[in-house]
Amino acid sequence: MSSLQMSLAAIGALTVGAVVVYNHWTSRKNEPRQADPLREPVGSDMEPVLDPEINMDPTAGQDPVLDDGFASLPLPERKTALDALIxxxxxxxxxxxxxxxxxxxxxxxxxxxxxxxxxxxxxxxxxxxxxxxxxxxxxxxxxxxxxxxxxxxxxxxxxxxxxxxxxxxxxxxxxxxxxxxxxxxxxxxxxxxxxxxxVHDAQLSFTLCASSAAWSPGYIQQHAGRLGFVPGVMPGRMVLPAAEQGMPPVLALTFDSHAALADDPALSAIRSFTLSLDVPQTAREDEPFTRLREAARLLAEAMDGVVTDGEGQMLNADALDQIGSDLQQLYDALDARELSAGTPQARRLFS
Structure with a gap:
């Protein structure tokens, strides 16, 4: 074999090797980000449901409610569920x-x-x-x-x-x-x-979109779990539980349920998920919007994502401040009607 042929063969081998390395690098780059195996997995606590067909206290909203604690003793005196207001x-x-x-x-x-x-x-x-x-x-x-x-x-x-x-x-x-x-x-x-x-109903939602690499279900669950979210009843759903037993969850996080149910969820690539708040279901004093905003910010920073509205428009601080101001007016209107957010009457009406 001549020196020219040997040189061409060496160049060809290097080229093939470079292509293999590049393809491997590209494949690894496009793989969904995985949960850190050194971190503790998200707990498997389920999201209990208060069924009004079984429980005569009809205060549950459309979404299931989550119980993350124990009832304090002594129990408070029960008030009538029926209210002439609604x-x-x-x-x-x-x-x-x-x-x-x-x-x-x-x-x-x-x-x-x-x-x-x-x-x-x-x-x-x-x-x-x-x-x-x-x-x-x-x-x-x-x-x-x-x-x-x-x-x-x-x-x-x-x-x-x-x-x-x-x-x-x-x-x-x-x-x-x-x-x-x-x-x-x-x-x-x-x-x-x-x-x-x-006129006074409000259900807010933010969408978190991946800036570069997609996320696996486990990656989302691990990061959300660090903020206090726990698995919900439905696949692809997590909730941030209320401090008081029997109250609806403060926030909900949802992603593609098909990805959560895949044979190998680690291979599922998710490029966005939603954080949502059902405004009338949670008391103003619990500051649910502040918690929604902070959860979105922390998750976006930790997961290399951006926060957008439902139409894909990025939400800046001014837009979020305006939403918060509008919510205060909504809370005032509900208070004036004796249907304050988070009360049993409001939770039943807005369900």
Missing amino acids: DVIALVEVDQAVSGDAALAALPLTRRVGSKLFTVEGLSQETGLWDSLAPSRRYTAFQAGVQLANRMGALNNIEFSEFVVKTQAFADAVGGTPSFSDMLEEVARARELDQFAS
Whole structure:
């Protein structure tokens, strides 16, 4: 072999080697970032749900609520779930006390009237307070209620009529006599409340987009876990739990559920995820927007990402300040209507 041929062969070998190295480097560069194996994995605590079909305290929002702690003792005195501010309430009078077992047996199979929650409470013979029905207790009166409005819309004539039918059936079963308010007045009240809720509802979301390399599900979960997020019920969902048991999560983080369910999630490349806040569900005093803003900033810095709105526009400090100012006005309007964010009434109305 001549020296020229040997030189060409050497150059060819170097070229092939360079191509292999470049392809390997490119492949590694484009791989989704992985969680640090030296860090503790995110806990597997699930996101418990308060089901209004089971729990007679109908305060849960559309999203599931998360419990990350233990109830403090002694327990606070329970207040009635029904509220004339957001419910149609019918009094059911009885001639003699009715056992809790009989009252529970008289409840309809479904606790819904159309898309609205149907609730029955009893006046406890022992305490003289309205409370959810429980066995081994006795009640001297009952009240049935249906929610005037929620995010599905206002109570309509058909739903009001269904409420009357269900309440009458319950009253007949316990030997009681119900008293109903005027349908047209209640439906008009429902429409007005629904209009107020539509104007003052707010669900904020920020999108975090990868600036360079994509992220794996584990990488997102590890960084979010450092800020206090825990796995939610649905794949691709994490939540920042409230400090108080039974309250809705303060923030939610969601990414592609298909990536979370992949056979090998480590190979799934995610280029964006969403941080969201359901404003009426969390009290103003908990500063949920400040926490949303700070979580987005910290995650963007740690994960080499940028914070944008739903249309991909980057959010700068001025834009975020304006959003915060607008939220304060929204909180004031809810307070003035006695539907302050985070209260049971607000959580039911905006659900």
